[in-house]
Amino acid sequence: MDTRVIKYFLTVAHTNNITKAAKQLHVTQPTLSRQIMDLESELGVTLFDRQQRRMELTQAGVLFQRRATTILQLLDQTEAELLRQDSDELTGTINLGCVVSSVSPYLMGLVDQFQQAHRAVRFNLFDGDGDFLRRQLDEAATELACLIEPVEAAKYNYLVLPSREQWGIILRADDPLAKKTAFTRDDLYKLPLIIPHRNIVRDEVSDVLKLDQRRLNVRASNNQPSNAIALIRTGHYYGLAIKGVADLFHDSAITFVPFTPATSIGHVLVWKKNRQLSTAAERFLHFVTDHAN
Structure with missing residues (x-):
């Protein structure tokens, strides 16, 4: 598979338009269309949905875009390393x-x-x-x-x-519950919670606290903390999270209260x-x- 064709594909995927992509690549539109169709034939899948005016990626196209991006990155890094391999540095x-x-x-x-x-x-x-x-x-x-x-x-x-982390609850600093020294399992059942997206992490915390996850009032899950912190600032949510998240935000409007029994991870x-x-x-x-x- 020619890396030039991979770059053609990525440009079409980025622009969602064969005409715009052809202009960026300085090739004719028929040439680019033929190259994309040849690529689909080689792979044996349809990469783009052509029923609309925009060139939308199919599910196979999304997967190939992710892999193609990685392939080109690895090639660029390898070329750079080979050029410098004779150096002692x-x-x-x-x-x-x-x-x-x-x-x-x-x-x-x-x-x-x-x-x-x-x-x-x-x-x-x-x-x-x-x-x-x-x-x-x-x-x-x-x-x-x-x-x-x-x-x-x-x-x-x-x-x-x-480096170890302590599990607990992130909440507004002016919340009356912020005066607690620790949250218990029974406390958690009463709170509107934002919980981590990863099941393996939630299960680890649940095992230590002997939580019945079916009794939790889960209002949202998150994979990154920024949006969760924004919800917590409203005062209507409590985030099940690690202390390091609260520390990294340096936000006086929020605070962290640990669990009891103490729950930490590495x-x-x-x-x-x-x-x-x-x-x-x-x-x-x-x-x-x-x-x-």
């Missing part, structure tokens, strides 16, 4: 994902130290929840990702990091099993391991 690009939590300052501190020692290494940083970052790992868009425990040990290698740096890391990523992993021990 460590080079390359490390694709690193990290959840939004108290581990972020810790991990970014290590990124800074590593780059001070290896200034030719570049990082592509990805924020997201565990589901997004695991998908990035599975699709080779990310080499390393920092996740909240637990992780699927059958799929990933992992390094335990010296962080792990994860990489896919049976997949070779780039030289730069391998060196960074060793660097983190030395600091984690």
